[in-house]
Amino acid sequence: MRKLGMIGGMSWVSTGIYYDRINRIVQRRAAPMASAPLLIESLDFCELYALREEREWKRAGEILSESAKRLEGAGAQALIINANSMHKLYDDIAANVGIPILHIADCVGKALKDAGCKTAAILGTRNVMTESFYRKRLVAHGVDLLPPNMTNVDIMDSIIYDELMVGKVTRDAERKMKTIITNKSQEGAQAVVLACTELDLIVDVDANVLPVFDSTRIHCQAAANWILDEGSAE
Structure with a gap:
């Protein structure tokens, strides 16, 4: 199985849902004792909450890009961003890493x-x-x-x-x-x-x-497919 990095904490509630669902899919399709190889960075949502102004989004882009780089450096072979709204920053984040990100x-x-x-x-x-x-x-x-x-x-x-x-x-x-x-x-x-x-x-x-x-179920399914090398990140 391939190792996936997750940028989470937006909110912690959804990050828990992602972890649970991805592992259940992997366990069902790989082996009864299998668990997904995941690297998770759970960010502080207080820094990323209800952004409005351009300067706030710019700062958020820097925070998520740094997170992506840390996950890549730790061995992640692809990434997912566990929040629909933060995909507004997808291009900025993708430009800062050399691994694919599965766009929700x-x-x-x-x-x-x-x-x-x-x-x-x-x-x-x-x-x-x-x-x-x-x-x-x-x-x-x-x-x-x-x-x-x-x-x-x-x-x-x-x-x-x-x-x-x-x-x-x-x-x-x-x-x-x-x-x-x-x-x-x-x-x-x-x-x-x-x-x-x-x-x-x-x-x-x-x-x-x-x-x-x-979107969460669909994203988790795509993540599990990628982990099991049955799908590609574009």
């Missing part, structure tokens, strides 16, 4: 394409829902995306930052997500992308009015 949106885009999905809606943090860095990766796989509803953007930010990223799961958040997904179905979406690594805590991926593509 490319993994999601391929999954949508393989499923024959032509129209989808993205649910995640503000920058993921409204900026081009994530959306253009899905469009490149032939997927049309519904425009973001700004009311939903505000609701999503509140749920993600105030609740999920501190490990809080509520029935109210579950109800709000179900309503949003139902509305997206009525607006013409063929599927919904959970483009936040904690959202499956409040969304039943297997029981919804629309097919739900969970």
Whole structure:
């Protein structure tokens, strides 16, 4: 098996989900006693929380790039970034290392394409829902995306930052997500992308009015494929 580096801590909740899921896949497909060879650096999310200004993103890029270099230096043969929103910095981070990074949106885009999905809606943090860095990766796989509803953007930010990223799961958040997904179905979406690594805590991926593509599950599957040398990082 190949050794994978994980840039985590954004939040610690999702990093735990990544560790658990990747290992369960590897154990199931390799051997009963197998565990994934992983290098994990869990960053302090206080330094990377709710970034707005360009100078803040620049500093975040430096923090993640240094983390990537440390993981490469420690023996990682490829990397994943355990946060959808931080893929805004993907190009900067990739330029600082000599190993591949599995881009979460490319993994999601391929999954949508393989499923024959032509129209989808993205649910995640503000920058993921409204900026081009994530959306253009899905469009490149032939997927049309519904425009973001700004009311939903505000609701999503509140749920993600105030609740999920501190490990809080509520029935109210579950109800709000179900309503949003139902509305997206009525607006013409063929599927919904959970483009936040904690959202499956409040969304039943297997029981919804629309097919739900969970970025975390898809990214973990791609990571396990790479570890088992059954997939490639581009």
